[in-house]
Amino acid sequence: MSSINPHVDLIREVFHYKNRFEGSIMVFKIDYPVTEDPGFPGLVKDLALLAKTGFKIVIVPGVKENIDAVLKDHSIDTSREGSPLGIQVRITTSQAIKYVEMAAFNVASRFMTFFSGSRVDALIGNFVRARGLGIINGIDTEHTGTVDKIYADSLGRVLSLGMVPIIPCIGWSPSGKPYNVSSDEIALIISKALGANKLFVVTAHDGLNITKLTPVETEKLINSESVKSQSVRELKLALKASQAGIHRVHIIDGREEGAVLKELFSNIGVGTMIYTDECDSIRIFHSRDLPDILRLMEPLMQNGILIRRSAEQIQEKKTDYHVLEIDGSVRACGALHDWGEDKGEIAAVATDQKYTDRGLGRQIVGYLIEKAKKAKMRHVFVLTTQTQDWFESLGFKEASVESLPEKRRKLYDQSRKSKVFALEL
Ligand SMILES: CC(C)(COP(=O)(O)OP(=O)(O)OC[C@H]1O[C@@H](n2cnc3c(N)ncnc32)[C@H](O)[C@@H]1OP(=O)(O)O)[C@@H](O)C(=O)NCCC(=O)NCCS
Structure with missing residues (x-):
């Protein structure tokens, strides 16, 4: 027998995963600094390739740092409070909300630009119904909201047309009042509502150097002292997603060229996978x-x-x-x-x-x-x-x-x- 041809082996592996995951739904929560990275156009190109190949992908852009910058430019102070959701939320006043909307839609539009360049139809949509968080610790959170409902049927229709929905961190009440909602929360609840096969948490920092974690191991890691604070948020998100029934959550460094494709189409991957199914x-x-x-x-x-x-x-x-x-x-x-x-x-x-x-x-x-x-x-x-x-x-x-x-x-x-x-x- 001749020695193994690594290229043939790789092609086989890609086909194996293509057949396995084609048509499946994948949600990508992409942290804001990734969109500022020089590798961002390449990342969107890879996502476009997936959409063209028949994968159903949903984009949830993170906007935190961009909102911080826009509010600072307009000399608007905001504070953060712990919410009943167990996460810190930005208190979005009626003065701040229009700038938060502006920052959120700017980032969504950046995705739109690069998807257009790859000739993939994308759509920025109002798929999130939100409600206000009300008064927390005596503070009126005004336009700070939480997900009330995901319009999953509409999202499903968009996906079945081969389009890529982009979901900004804004939700609207039934009467049309805008709320600033955490994009982590949106990614989590959309993944659950659509029964996504995978949630990708795309970060802009070095990975954990751990290939796979069960939810129990993830919890231990969150509570250990060895984990860097920058990784705790995404580990918590991954844990919640796996507890909500998402079998595979992948944390990857979006600055690494081809990271999504490598994670998806090879057995070992490049990031950390939090898994609940037997792999x-x-x-x-x-x-x-x-x-x-x-x-x-x-x-x-x-x-x-x-x-x-x-x-x-x-x-x-x-x-x-x-x-x-x-x-x-x-x-x-x-x-x-x-x-x-x-x-x-x-x-x-x-x-x-x-x-x-x-x-x-x-x-x-x-x-x-x-x-x-x-x-x-x-x-x-x-x-x-x-x-x-x-x-x-x-x-x-x-x-x-x-x-x-x-x-x-x-x-x-x-x-x-x-x-x-x-x-x-
Ligand atoms: C030996 C072999 C099975 C190990 O497989 P593997 O999946 O890499 O093993 P593991 O991941 O469990 O262990 C890797 C560790 O063993 C070490 N290791 C691998 N081969 C070694 C060898 N020949 N001598 C000493 N240590 C070795 C690695 O450096 C690594 O060390 P680390 O954990 O400190 O980083 C694999 O290298 C192999 O297929 N070898 C050729 C076949 C063979 O020798 N079979 C055994 C005779 S039946």
């Missing part, structure tokens, strides 16, 4: 996985790290093999062979070379160890030529060839001089 899992090998595991093992067999196994040999022992899938693609494998004498051999452990150092190898070995325990084995071992340090880091200890079960000892290849490492269970 990687270990399962038993099926015959249809044969090309995938041969693809993983071939380069390692070619350079002698793994011993050569034919398709037939793998099929013969197929119940011993397990694969680790990420979003439906096989990215790691391993086998547990039972040699009797309560001893099992962990073998054919391989991680896709593009996915190393992400804990996949550890996961698969851990899974095989658990399997051995369930099968009442008392001891697992590996034969390795180049990976002894790694197995040692997993708790394995060097053992002698003599300690191998008899049947396996007879097959020991003296020319390979593999070392034996074992773990008592």
Whole structure:
């Protein structure tokens, strides 16, 4: 077999995700500083590409810093108060609201300009019905509002026409009174109302360096001291969204070129995904996985790290093999062979070379160890030529060839001089 062509692999991956998510609804909450970044036109181009490809996308621009600047230019002071929503809101007076509207629509119009440049129909709309927050801590919040209702049917119609709705941070009461509403809140409630498949929180700062988080891990991180304060707001938004039933929330750095496409069309992504659905899992090998595991093992067999196994040999022992899938693609494998004498051999452990150092190898070995325990084995071992340090880091200890079960000892290849490492269970 020839070595893997990375381009072909990438194209396959893109098609996999295109088929999986095509037609799905994705909401993009994009922080204001991203719209000021030199990479902003490129970001909108990528979003336009998604819309043209059949993804239904909704844009919720963040405007906070722009509103601050516009109000400052007009010498209007505003304060912030904690709201019943658990977030700080700007007290928007009747003097401030027209400037807030101006700032919000200016930003929305920037998106419109770049979507037009990509020949995608976009629409700035009044899809948010709002109501006033009333009096908080004795302060009349005047034009500060909260989402009362999302006109989801109208939004759905716009999306079905292939258009991109852009939702400014303004909502109107049934009588037409404008309210300044948090764009985080709008993004959250729109995602929920539309049953969005994904919410992207697009920021303008470095990411967390964490690929995936469950909601429980997200909560722990929010309460930990290690997280930078700049990330807390988006983590809180992501947590609320996942609790509201959005299965995947992605926090990405919008300044990074192609960040949305990379996050969407590759298994590992570039940002942090807060997920509530199963995205990687270990399962038993099926015959249809044969090309995938041969693809993983071939380069390692070619350079002698793994011993050569034919398709037939793998099929013969197929119940011993397990694969680790990420979003439906096989990215790691391993086998547990039972040699009797309560001893099992962990073998054919391989991680896709593009996915190393992400804990996949550890996961698969851990899974095989658990399997051995369930099968009442008392001891697992590996034969390795180049990976002894790694197995040692997993708790394995060097053992002698003599300690191998008899049947396996007879097959020991003296020319390979593999070392034996074992773990008592
Ligand atoms: C060994 C292998 C399975 C590890 O897969 P992986 O998914 O990258 O493993 P993990 O992410 O769980 O662990 C990565 C860690 O192990 C370290 N590591 C990887 N290969 C190593 C090796 N040969 N020796 C020592 N350490 C190694 C990495 O540097 C990394 O360290 P870090 O956590 O401190 O950053 C993978 O590199 C591979 O496929 N190797 C070739 C096949 C092989 O040797 N199989 C074992 C014989 S059955």
